[in-house]
Amino acid sequence: MQLLTLVSFLASASLASAGLIPLETELPKPSYKGTPVPIQVENLEPPRVGERPPIMVPEGTVNLSLGKPVTSSDEWPIIGEPDYITDGDKQAEEGYYVELGPDLQWVQIDLEQESEIHAIFMWHYHAQARVYHDVVVQIATDPDFESGVVTVFNNDHDNSAGMGVGKDLAYIESHEGRAIEVKGVKGQYVRLYSNGNTSDGMNHYIEVEVFGTP
C-alpha cells in the first residue's frame, strides 16, 4: 500500500510538473427508469471496479464545444434538434435528446477554429441501461472528413460501420457518459458515429463535450 501511495504521489508530482491536471465535468443525476432490457453484445466491456480514473489534461483546458453548431447525417431527426448536443444540458428526460434514424448515423460538431483536443465526453441516452453499436469518434481538420482524419475511439469489433475494426469495447450507457482521452489531437471538427442500440435500433445524443485548448 505504501509503495502504491508513493508511486501515485510520484506520478501526480510528475504530471503536475508537466502542467497536467485532472479534467472535471459536471455529471447529470443517475436516471435509470423502468425495467432493464436484456443486453447481448459480443464485445461488452467488463464491469469497472472503483471510480472512473481521471483524464489528465493541460491547465487551461476548457469545453470548446459548448454552444457550437452541430450537424448530423439525418437531416430530419425523429425527435429533438442537433443543437441539444452542445447546449450544456445532460438530463435524460423526454425533450432533452435528439433521436436520429436507424442504421449508421453521425453527428458533427464544428469547434469553429482548429484546436488541440485533450478529451471528449459523450452521453447518448442514459435513462436506460443500453449499448450503442459501432461507436466511432473522429477528429479532422476537413469538414467532410475526407482527409486528416484521426480516429480516437472505435468499438466496431466487426467493421460493420466500414471504418475499420476497432479495439475499444462496447459499453453500457450511464449518467457518467463515456470519457475518451485524446492526447492533444489537433482539429476543428469532431464526428461521432453510432449504429443503433440494444433497445430500439435508433441513435440518440444528449450531450457531447469536447475539451481542449483553443
Added chain:
Amino acid sequence: MNPIPEDPKREFSLSRRDFIRTSMAAGTGLLMTGPAILHGQASSSVTRDLKVAIIGTGSQGRVLLEACAGIPNIQFVAVCDMWDYSLRYGQGILRKRGFKPNPYEDYQEMLSKESDLDAVIIATPDFMHAEQTNACLRAGINVYCEKMMSNSIDGARSMVQTARETGKLLQVGHQRRSNPRYLHAKHRMLGDAKLLGRITHINGQWNRAVGEDLGWPNRHEIKPDRLARFGYENMHQFRNWRWFKQYSGGPISDLGAHQIDIYNWFLGTPPKSIMASGGLDYYKDRDWYDNAMVVYEYDTAQGPVRAFYQVLTTTSAGGGYFEYFMGTEGSLRISENPAYTAAFREANAPEWESHVREGIVRMSAPKTAAAPTLKPWEKPRPGQAAANAAPTVVDVRETAALSEWELPVQLDKAIHQPHLENFFDAIRNGTPLNSPGEVGLETLATVLKVNEAIAAEKKLRFDPMDFRI
C-alpha cells in the same frame, strides 16, 4: 386538428425508405400460437396491407411501434397524441419506417376523417382506454388496447360488451400470452408433460429500484386549459399518470397485471379470495401504493393453490421480475427476461430424460463462479468474488438441491411483436386471439381487487360475477 406542418424536405430518399420497408418485410413471419379463444368477427383472408392507426405515442406506444417494425403487410396511416411532443415523436418514427401517417391530436377527429382503418393500437393512459376502445369498435375498427384494459371494472365491462355488439376484435396487451416461451410452458410443460406434478404454490414479483418523477422541458409544457380539456389536472400528473388514482390503478396494475394474468392463465381459473397489505410509504406527491404484497387463494381441479405476489418500487432486490410456479415434482421460474427463467426438478421426482427427448426441457449449462447473478449493468459488489468462491457447507437437514433445467424455446423478436402478430393475423385470417377482452376483464378484476383489499385490511372473496359482464 392541429397537424404537424408538412415539410417537403422530409420527403427524403424514397429508395432508402423503400429499402427499409423491404428489409423489414423480409425474414419475418407470423407466429403459430397455442390454443386460444376466438371472439369477434374477423375478416377472412385479407390479403392487402392492413390500414392501422395508433393512439398514444408516449413511451409505451413507441415500444409498440418498434415491435411493429418487424411485421410485414401493415400500413400506418394515422397517428394520434394530445401532446405535440409525442405526436411529433410517433410521426417521426413512422416516417423513418417508410410511412406517411396523418397526424391528429384528437382521436375523435381521427375517427371522423380516417374512414377505412382496419385496426387501431391504443397506448394511452388507462383512464382513456374504455372511451377510445368503444369509439373505435363502434366505428367498425378492430382494437389492440394496451393493458391495463381500463382503470375501472365498469370500463372493462363496457369494452367487452361493445366488442360483442359490434363483432369487432379486441385484443388486450397481455403480451406474455403470445410469447412462445410462455406458450411452451403452459401447453407443453404444464399441460402435456405435467412436469411440476400438482402445483401448490406460486410466488411472483416485480421489483424496481427507486425512480424519480418524470419531468419535461419548459419548451414542451402543455397549457393548463389544454390539459384540462384532455382530463388532466396538471403537467406533473400528466407525465406521472401511472401514480394517480383518477388515471390508473397504480403499480399493482402497471406491473402486477402482466404477471397475475399468468397466474390465472396457467392455473386455468381466477382466484377465490385475496388478502393484501401495502401503502404509500416512500414517495411524496403521489396517490397510489408504492408497494403491495398479496396472497391469492385458488381452487383448481388439482386442489388448492396459494399464490403470493409483490410489487415494490423502492428496490430491485430478488432478481427483478418473474413468476415462480411450485409443484410437488418440480418448479418453474419464468420471466420475459430469459435470464430469470429456469425449471427445477425435485430430487424425488421421476427423471426428466424423456422430457428432454421430447423437447420439453433441456439440461442447463453448468454454472461457473464467474457467472453470478450480476446483470450487465451492475458493478461487482465488495466481497462478492470471495463469497462465490467460498466452499459451500450444506446443512444435512436441508432438502437436496434441485437440478436446474432450461426451456428450449426462446423469443428472438421484440417482446410485444408476437402479440401484435396474433392480433393482425386474427384480422387477416381469423386466427384466435390470445388475449381477447374477456381475458382482459378477468385479469383486471383479479388485479384491481388488490387495491380494494389493501384498503379493507381484511380477506376478501371474489364473486364469479366479478369476472363477467
